[in-house]
Amino acid sequence: MELVLIILIAVLYAGGVFLLLRRSMVKLLIGITLLGNGANLLIFLLGGITKGKPPVIDSAAKLFTDIYADPIPQALILTAIVISFGIQSFAIVLLKRVYVLVNSDDLDDLNTPEEEDI
Amino acid sequence: MLLAVLAGLIVSILYIPLGKYLRGRLAVLAALLPIGLFAYFASFIPTIQAGQHVHFHHPWVPSLGINLDFHLDGLSLLFSLLITGIGSLVFLYTASYLKGHRYLDKFYGYLCLFMASMLGVVLSDNVLLLFIFWELTSISSFFLIGFNNDDAASRKSSIIALCITMGGGFFLMVGLILMGHLSGNYSIQEMMSTNEYLKSHALYGLILLLVFIGAFTKSAQFPFHFWLPGAMRAPTPVSAYLHSATMVKAGIYLLARLQPVLGGTDYWMYPLIVVGGITMVYSAFHSIFRTDLKSILAYSTIAALGMLVFLIGIGTAESLLAASVFILVHALYKASLFLTAGVIDHETGTRDITQLSGLRKVLMPVSIAGILAALSSAGLPFTFGFIGKDLIYEATLHTAGILTAILTGLAVLTNILLLCAGFLAGIRPFTGKLPDRFHGIHLPHGLLWGAPLLLAVLGVVFGCAPFLVDGILFNPAAEAMYQSAIDSPLKIWHGFNLVLLLSGITLVVGTLLYVVRKPSAASLAAIERYNYLSPKHIIGQLARYARKISIYYTGTLHNGYLRVYLLRIIITTVLLFAIRLFMGGPIRLSIDHLSPISIYEVVVAAILIAAVYITVTASSRLTVVVATSVLGYCVCLLFVFYSAPDLAMTQFSIDTLTVVLFVLVLFRLPPFLNFANRRTRIRDGVVASAFGLMIALVAIQVLNQPIDTEVSQFYGDNAYTLAKGRNVVNVILVDFRGLDTMFEIVVLSIAAIGVVSLLKLRLKASEKE
Numbered sequence: 001m002e003l004v005l006i007i008l009i010a011v012l013y014a015g016g017v018f019l020l021l022r023r024s025m026v027k028l029l030i031g032i033t034l035l036g037n038g039a040n041l042l043i044f045l046l047g048g049i050t051k052g053k054p055p056v057i058d059s060a061a062k063l064f065t066d067i068y069a070d071p072i073p074q075a076l077i078l079t080a081i082v083i084s085f086g087i088q089s090f091a092i093v094l095l096k097r098v099y100v101l102v103n104s105d106d107l108d109d110l111n112t113p114e115e116e117d118i
Numbered sequence: 119m120l121l122a123v124l125a126g127l128i129v130s131i132l133y134i135p136l137g138k139y140l141r142g143r144l145a146v147l148a149a150l151l152p153i154g155l156f157a158y159f160a161s162f163i164p165t166i167q168a169g170q171h172v173h174f175h176h177p178w179v180p181s182l183g184i185n186l187d188f189h190l191d192g193l194s195l196l197f198s199l200l201i202t203g204i205g206s207l208v209f210l211y212t213a214s215y216l217k218g219h220r221y222l223d224k225f226y227g228y229l230c231l232f233m234a235s236m237l238g239v240v241l242s243d244n245v246l247l248l249f250i251f252w253e254l255t256s257i258s259s260f261f262l263i264g265f266n267n268d269d270a271a272s273r274k275s276s277i278i279a280l281c282i283t284m285g286g287g288f289f290l291m292v293g294l295i296l297m298g299h300l301s302g303n304y305s306i307q308e309m310m311s312t313n314e315y316l317k318s319h320a321l322y323g324l325i326l327l328l329v330f331i332g333a334f335t336k337s338a339q340f341p342f343h344f345w346l347p348g349a350m351r352a353p354t355p356v357s358a359y360l361h362s363a364t365m366v367k368a369g370i371y372l373l374a375r376l377q378p379v380l381g382g383t384d385y386w387m388y389p390l391i392v393v394g395g396i397t398m399v400y401s402a403f404h405s406i407f408r409t410d411l412k413s414i415l416a417y418s419t420i421a422a423l424g425m426l427v428f429l430i431g432i433g434t435a436e437s438l439l440a441a442s443v444f445i446l447v448h449a450l451y452k453a454s455l456f457l458t459a460g461v462i463d464h465e466t467g468t469r470d471i472t473q474l475s476g477l478r479k480v481l482m483p484v485s486i487a488g489i490l491a492a493l494s495s496a497g498l499p500f501t502f503g504f505i506g507k508d509l510i511y512e513a514t515l516h517t518a519g520i521l522t523a524i525l526t527g528l529a530v531l532t533n534i535l536l537l538c539a540g541f542l543a544g545i546r547p548f549t550g551k552l553p554d555r556f557h558g559i560h561l562p563h564g565l566l567w568g569a570p571l572l573l574a575v576l577g578v579v580f581g582c583a584p585f586l587v588d589g590i591l592f593n594p595a596a597e598a599m600y601q602s603a604i605d606s607p608l609k610i611w612h613g614f615n616l617v618l619l620l621s622g623i624t625l626v627v628g629t630l631l632y633v634v635r636k637p638s639a640a641s642l643a644a645i646e647r648y649n650y651l652s653p654k655h656i657i658g659q660l661a662r663y664a665r666k667i668s669i670y671y672t673g674t675l676h677n678g679y680l681r682v683y684l685l686r687i688i689i690t691t692v693l694l695f696a697i698r699l700f701m702g703g704p705i706r707l708s709i710d711h712l713s714p715i716s717i718y719e720v721v722v723a724a725i726l727i728a729a730v731y732i733t734v735t736a737s738s739r740l741t742v743v744v745a746t747s748v749l750g751y752c753v754c755l756l757f758v759f760y761s762a763p764d765l766a767m768t769q770f771s772i773d774t775l776t777v778v779l780f781v782l783v784l785f786r787l788p789p790f791l792n793f794a795n796r797r798t799r800i801r802d803g804v805v806a807s808a809f810g811l812m813i814a815l816v817a818i819q820v821l822n823q824p825i826d827t828e829v830s831q832f833y834g835d836n837a838y839t840l841a842k843g844r845n846v847v848n849v850i851l852v853d854f855r856g857l858d859t860m861f862e863i864v865v866l867s868i869a870a871i872g873v874v875s876l877l878k879l880r881l882k883a884s885e886k887e
Contacts, residue, residue: 014810086869
């Protein structure tokens, strides 16, 4: 199964990078989302995957009696998901603002050299 | 001693708050500092004369070997007296020369800074300390050359001077560190004991090269000489002080100081003789073609510096004594000539010698100063220059074999040309008929003509009575270079011998040359036709090419397009990775530990890949948003399969929220425009695939590594016992790493505030542009 996950990660990264290289701002943002998902899966995979053994202690016991999934990558990814949501929501609203102002989704339209401002 | 060196620095700082009081009549008071320092250093004369040295040690950065070590011997004393003595006169002269100038206090501040750093150079025993002061002199010189900062040519000259001297300083630094590293000590006095080791070391040649470049750039030796004529843009007191009497002699000082450490070998001797020889002949020749008074003096200064390098290169006791005498001879007459030129410029408003004549009638004391200085520079009997010239000829005549003829010939040729240049600068403006337009000139303030006159008269006094100074200054100075006792009193009269004959030839031929050759703009133009061969032109071209390259480089690499930057970063990363992969051998994947595949996961994976494909290729915005959300849910399912219920829940809710936000905000935007052509898309596709492949290979490689579970074990064991929670992930987030989570909440809150304020923002029409 690890191999399948590796392929998924590679696809997510490739798709993310491809979108990052586009001129559209929305595509740029979605590219970042893809990269974020890829990174989360990568951490998840490298922490070691375990099937059907969530890191929750039985109500009868005080300690784990069986093997369990590694909780640390999960805690890390959880944080990452939440933070990336913060970034995304802000970026989406910012995009909307920019669009209203310059009436374009093209990154090149934002490249106003300073000399022309004067 | 420490206070004496740092006094200038302290005073220059005091000028910042107090300077405005000095701009008026009180400006003369600025000279109190150099005069006081002169008296202080003069008080060491008996000690030095008795053959003792003064050493001062104060730890500064002992761990790096940088200490405030000052060492006063004959050589340092000669330079210290020169710096403070000429400094005093220049300070006084400036009070009148720049009277009422609005930046007079700044000027004095820079001069003080320079004086302190120059004293530091000649007194430092620690080579790193010496280097620090060395660079400080370059910096103060930069400010002083560019003092008239509203003049573009002035600014350019100061930058050229800074580039050349600082560039050389860089080489010097490496050379000094190498020396210190090899001898295990950064003190010059201590290095002398290990000089045999240094000279036999394989890096000796490199050290010499580095030190030479440092000294040659500072002392304006060919081919680095061209910054010095440019430096004449500075006010004349600066030219007299920094660019003829003291700062440019820092390179000479360095060579003289390191002579006992590095000198005495052929590798030391011949480069110095060759470079010094070329410099002195080249610039002496140039000096007689100039028509600008300060240009003549600049080129003849370079020639004199070349002469000094040449003498140090010869390295015999006689040549070193000649060098130490010539340092003072030159400082006296050249500073005097410069200050005279300053008065002429100040009063007549021109420095063109083809227009100046007959000024003796209106500027009598100045003309005396100029003529005496010119005579001293010519080496007439009973001037100090005569003694200096005699010593130079004696030194060249006593060299071995075929060198005698060549070196003496070079010295005579240079002296003939220098004599002519000296007469041009010191005599020509004062003789002949006074043009009508100069009739109204009055003799300026006494400070202006007093300073050059004093220097010129000193030149004659020392010339008539050399016993006043020889034992005090020159023998100890030459001893410091030669490292063994020298006791040869200077003599006015050597009897009828070859030296006298050579002196006579110099005088006659030089005077004839002066009488026959009239300076004119035509001959200047004639020689300037060959400018394209000069080092200045060549280095200027190099600088222009460097500029072109940097413009081209900036244009190609920093074109301001985000995607181009990203593309380059990604390609570089992939290439570096590929190189590493190529060198590091094959990647192995052990398939023993892999978990089994079930049909659910394959289906989810297939959906995910399809979703990515749609996201990348779709042209409708809404389709892309939907595909992204499908993608997110697939990841969420993967989390469910692999025992991460918390992640799955979070991912699920966040994904839903994101889709809602996307749809709400971006719903009305038009479909994507396809900006890129097919070729660009294929290129980006290849790059992106390569990056994906790279990540996959990294993942495979990391999977082979054993996982350290110690920390996980700790959390698992203590989640319930310490924190009374059964869901370990939650316990980590809210308990063990609770502070982290709190800050995460802060970040989210900031983002939320940003979102809300952006949504509610209503710009006025005027702010929309």
